Amino acid sequence: GGLTGGIGRRVDAAVAGVSEALFEPVIRLGVTGLSRAGKTVFITSLVANLLDRGRMPQFSAAGRIEAAFLQPQPDDTLPRFDYEAHLGALTGATPHWPASTRAISELRLSLRVQPSGFLGGLIGGLTGPRTVHLDIIDYPGEWLLDLSLLGKTYAEWSELTLERIAHRTQAAEFMAIARAEDGGLRLEEPRAQVLAVAFTAYLQAARGAGWSDCTPGRFLLPGDLAGSPVLTFAPLPKPGSVPRGSLYREMDRRFAAYKSLVIKPFFRDHFARIDRQVVLMDVLGAIHAGPMALEDMRRTMAEILGAFRPGQNGFISSILMGRRVDKILFAATKADHLHHSQHPKLTAITQALLREARDRAAFAGAETQAMSLAALRATVEEVREHGGETLDVVRGTLLDTGKQAAMFAGLLPDDPNHLIGPARKGEAAWLDSDYTVMNFAPARLTLRPGDGPPHIRLDRAAEFLLADRLG
Ligand code: GDP
Structure with a gap:
């Protein structure tokens, strides 16, 4: 235009x-x-x-x-x-x-x-x-992350991924299977599938645990590609030799197909x-x-x-x-x-x-x-007395029980650098444990005069x- x-x-x-x-x-x-x-x-x-x-x-x-x-x-x-x-x-x-x-x-x-x-x-x-x-x-934002795969070969991606996830608890099962595998052996489709299934399970568990770096994005959200060869691969340690027809060679080919047939069309179209x-x-x-x-x-x-x-x-x-x-x-x-x-x-x-x-x-x-x-605002704000303190809380309807509950999620720090940066990595969690327990249902839209907007x-x-x- x-x-x-x-x-x-x-x-x-x-x-x-x-x-x-x-x-x-x-x-x-x-x-x-x-x-x-x-x-x-x-x-x-x-x-x-x-x-x-x-x-x-x-x-x-x-x-x-x-x-x-x-x-x-x-x-x-x-x-x-x-x-x-x-x-x-x-x-x-x-x-x-x-x-x-x-x-x-x-x-x-x-x-x-x-x-x-x-x-x-x-x-x-x-x-x-x-x-x-x-x-x-x-x-899905996961699809944007795939961009970083375009610049990598299968060998590079495998090495980086295995290194990054080696010590994540969610990856234990996949790592065991991957380590036991010899990519130089002849491809057997069921073994490729076992690897892909275990790797997908890892990605899902990792997302659930709050990890963001879960590529390839379509493994999490496969749509109509579920079960296709282009999603049936996983990172593998490089074997001493990579003969034609070997598992590693085929994984390499599928990784390339994922890049050209899945990632590129999404970005282009x-x-x-x-x-x-x-x-x-x-x-x-x-x-x-x-x-x-x-x-x-x-x-x-x-x-x-x-x-x-x-x-x-x-x-x-x-x-x-x-x-x-x-x-x-x-x-x-x-x-x-x-x-x-x-x-x-x-x-x-x-x-x-x-x-x-x-x-x-x-x-x-x-x-x-x-x-x-x-x-969509699911809560209203309230001030509550608690143990002699006044707390700014939010109140909403709990999704599972339908009961009203008030939550004080905790105080965020004034200086964001208290949360972000290498110094803080060792700690457990910051927000109150109530935070995840409180799953509020979307509020009924009442919109009485004087109510704020529902967002x-x-x-x-x-x-x-x-x-x-x-x-
Ligand atoms: P998507 O995967 O990015 O499409 O995420 P959704 O839009 O499905 O949101 C995921 C979940 O986050 C919802 O099921 C809600 O539990 C929660 N959520 C999303 N937006 C709001 C919001 O504005 N307020 C509250 N309280 N929860 C929200």
Whole structure:
């Protein structure tokens, strides 16, 4: 596309007719984050709040949006983001959390916007409101991590991975199998499968324990590739010789196939077309899991951000062809687990986690921002007396029992460096043990007059990501 600044850079002439495309810019908003970061809830809430505006006081374009409606998406072969089912889960009679992101999906929300400003008034007077399409692309952050595999051979990847996981308890079983295996022997498919199954089980356990660096991403979220040869490999120690037809040789070939048939197409067909990006992070979950998990999240975020720094990666540069993501929002999710007095600290920790990653993105010219938010507030705030102290707590309905419970998650430190950095690695967990026990159900939407919006800072997220394109 080639329209000027505020009107938007991307037009999808292949989808719309040429004249329509000229006047109907498209914003392709990528939403990613590791699994359980909150992508599904974020997209569902963002769309619900854009469809039914009035709960987004900090979103400056809201007043100019005359109408918002869901439309058929432009990409016919991508699964559609199941908005209605997710909204149904969150807002039904017994609200529950929707099924999480398993693969890529897309949703088109079209906005009829009254142009702003003098020029806008002029154009608006001539043409009336214009339509801006918001195409939301939901995809697992695990897939972005795969970018780091492109630059590695199977031998390099195997060596690095085995070294990194050798002492993780979750990897004990896989390591035993891998060590006992002789990759120089002739390939027997059942043995390859045993290795892949054990490696996948390790990845799942590692994710569950709070480790972020769990590649290859499709092993965790295989979609329709489950069971295919391209996902039936695992890291192996290099044998003395690697004859033709050996297990190691075949694993090497499958690793190469994973790169060319899984990783590259995703980046070329989907990632390369994104304009704006949200990276959601369960920072509270990592803080609770402990220092190692937090350090791992820091490293992983730096790696994820590598994808947004085209100069660094020849493959990415070649598929972007000069395009780039120009805004990236990093959001610590589930902030409703903390009293708002602690939100600035959570944001500061998120910023500290991203320092290195942000420097890189800034280098590539993208504008970045960090914030703490809750796409759907499941709690209300209260002040409680406890043992002569006053505590700022949050109260919500427990998912399993349906009972009300108040939680004081603990105090985050004023200085994020108390959590992040080599000095803190030896410690156990920081947040109160109640933190994970307290699994709150999504709150019924009562919206009595005087109630705050049913989210925390979702409107600010929309402001950063969208407002300038809706002017
Ligand atoms: P995804 O894997 O990134 O799609 O993650 P989901 O959107 O499915 O969120 C994972 C889980 O995090 C949900 O099932 C909720 O338990 C929790 N969660 C997500 N967003 C919020 C939020 O705004 N507030 C609270 N309290 N919990 C949330």
